[in-house]
Amino acid sequence: MPADHASSLPSLSTRRLWYLRGVRAAFSIPGLILASAFIGFAGLAKEAGLTLAQTVFMVGTVWALPAKVVLVGAILSGASLPAAAFAVALSSIRLTPMVVALVPELRGPTTPRWVLYFLSHFVAVTSWVLAMERLRGIPRELRTSYYAGLGSTLVLFNMLVTAVVYLVADSLPPAVSAALFLLTPMYFLTSLWGSARERAGHVAMVLGLILGPLLHLVVPGFDLLGAGLIGGGAAFAFHKLSQRRATA
Amino acid sequence: MTFDAIDSWWWPFLFILIGGWLATDAWRFLGVYLGDRISEDSDLLVLVRALATALVAAVIGNLIVFPSGALVDTALALRIGAAGAGFVAYLYLRRKILVGIVAAEVILLVGMWIS
Numbered sequence: 595m596p597a598d599h600a601s602s603l604p605s606l607s608t609r610r611l612w613y614l615r616g617v618r619a620a621f622s623i624p625g626l627i628l629a630s631a632f633i634g635f636a637g638l639a640k641e642a643g644l645t646l647a648q649t650v651f652m653v654g655t656v657w658a659l660p661a662k663v664v665l666v667g668a669i670l671s672g673a674s675l676p677a678a679a680f681a682v683a684l685s686s687i688r689l690t691p692m693v694v695a696l697v698p699e700l701r702g703p704t705t706p707r708w709v710l711y712f713l714s715h716f717v718a719v720t721s722w723v724l725a726m727e728r729l730r731g732i733p734r735e736l737r738t739s740y741y742a743g744l745g746s747t748l749v750l751f752n753m754l755v756t757a758v759v760y761l762v763a764d765s766l767p768p769a770v771s772a773a774l775f776l777l778t779p780m781y782f783l784t785s786l787w788g789s790a791r792e793r794a795g796h797v798a799m800v801l802g803l804i805l806g807p808l809l810h811l812v813v814p815g816f817d818l819l820g821a822g823l824i825g826g827g828a829a830f831a832f833h834k835l836s837q838r839r840a841t842a
Numbered sequence: 843m844t845f846d847a848i849d850s851w852w853w854p855f856l857f858i859l860i861g862g863w864l865a866t867d868a869w870r871f872l873g874v875y876l877g878d879r880i881s882e883d884s885d886l887l888v889l890v891r892a893l894a895t896a897l898v899a900a901v902i903g904n905l906i907v908f909p910s911g912a913l914v915d916t917a918l919a920l921r922i923g924a925a926g927a928g929f930v931a932y933l934y935l936r937r938k939i940l941v942g943i944v945a946a947e948v949i950l951l952v953g954m955w956i957s
Binding site: 623624627630637638641642644645648651652655656657658660661662663664665667668669670672673674675676678679680681682683684685686687688689690691692693694696697698707710711714715717768769771772773774775776777778779780781782783784785786787788790791792794795797798799800801802803804805806807809810817818819821822823824825826827829830833834 | 843844845846854855857858859860861862863864865866867868869870871872873874876877885887888889890891892893894895896897898899900901902903904905906907908909910911912913915916921924925928929932933937939940942943946947950951954955
């Protein structure tokens, strides 16, 4: 009903209401688990020698946790900027298909393109999972407001969490500190398995888990890229083979 | 051109912007651009997802086998055991991420306390 567009545009107060509902959705179990992973990240970044400002800046600009962990790993191993950017880019390719899947859900009838580009910055595993799960129950023209509330709250809250943990990290007892450092790998180990769409994702994950440390011993500096290319390539070959077997 | 290459306050931030922000948001922007032009189950996306998954898994493996911080002082077998137990708990107890994390942490802390 294109004739009604002008009159059916949501008012500012309706938009604010749905923005706030998005804010509330950030404080859910997935949101809290994500915060726990950022507790681990703050310790990791501090250990790597980053300053408080650099760490919080990284949370706000990069946002996706795997990309940040790869970036800190590259800094730790003394990688050059092009090598670091390449590794981070390779670890973030997954963001494209995620955004591709989210855009049709998010877009309202009159949503300007720049809003979608802006909101896409908030896409990372947690906000994406929450959005894909809840957006369909929200009026289409208000979905961007909701996602803006959800995404911006997750980013800002975790910048705060990271800053606070960075400041107190040194005064923690060793057992607590060790437990914190296990949070990030455990969060990824479980969420990565759960987010795989096809069997090949699980194959890729198991191969990567083994190849990463193995290649780190043999060819340090090429361990992440090597594990990604070999493990991912083998998983894709597995995918094609099982597809052919299914059709044969 | 490493993180410590230039001794000034702005270089690390520029490093993070190019190596981090540009390298991630470029993919997000590409996703918006491609919008509905690409099929979710095309072979190209399966390959892309497999490469990305293996790479992130390699990061996880390295964090467990070659850890940093206070985890350095724990035994490798304990770290692998704790992570493995947490993962098995996740798999068999209704696939709850929280269950996996708590199980791994309990094993780690008990192991540290015993040794």
